[in-house]
Structures are given as structure tokens and as C-alpha cells.
Amino acid sequence: xxxxxxxxxxxxxxxxxxxxxxxxxxxxxxxxxxxxxxxxxxxxxxxxxxxxxxxxxxxxxxxxxxxxxxxxxxxxxxxxxx
Numbered sequence: 001x002x003x004x005x006x007x008x009x010x011x012x013x014x015x016x017x018x019x020x021x022x023x024x025x026x027x028x029x030x031x032x033x034x035x036x037x038x039x040x041x042x043x044x045x046x047x048x049x050x051x052x053x054x055x056x057x058x059x060x061x062x063x064x065x066x067x068x069x070x071x072x073x074x075x076x077x078x079x080x081x082x
């Protein structure tokens with residue numbers, strides 16, 4: 001996976017809201033089966049400083065959850081194979 005940008009983490013920390021990890025797969029080609037998986041929110045309340053280290057930590061955690069979702073793990077909604 002790519003290294004995450006810090007903007008989403010910065011906005012979430014400033015607003016005091018969690019980050020909702022969402023993975024989208026199957027977007028290549030015209031007739032592919034697109035899958036959207038939604039994970040559990042990443043809490044941001046324990047990061048109070050808003051330093052670059054905090055932003056990187058929250059971003060890395062969110063990206064690791066997205067990677068797990070792409071592997072089919074930890075989705076909030078069960079997968080429907082219809």
C-alpha cells in the first residue's frame with residue numbers, strides 16, 4: 001500500500017472525530033465487480049497533541065485497517081457474495 005497522506009488524520013484530530021476506514025476493490029476495467037468494505041472507526045481521542053508523530057500514527061493505523069479490509073478481514077458488515 002502507499003504511504004498515507006496526513007490530511008484525513010489532521011481533520012479528524014481537529015474535529016475530535018474518528019476515521020472510518022473504507023476499502024474499495026475491483027475498480028479496474030469496465031465490467032469488474034466492485035466491492036466496498038467498511039471497517040470499525042479508528043478512534044482519535046487519545047491523540048491530543050496533533051503533532052506530526054500523532055498524525056502519522058493515526059494515518060498508519062487507518063491504512064493498516066484498510067489493508068486488512070482489502071484482505072477481507074475485520075469488515076463491519078458481513079460480505080455478501082450474490
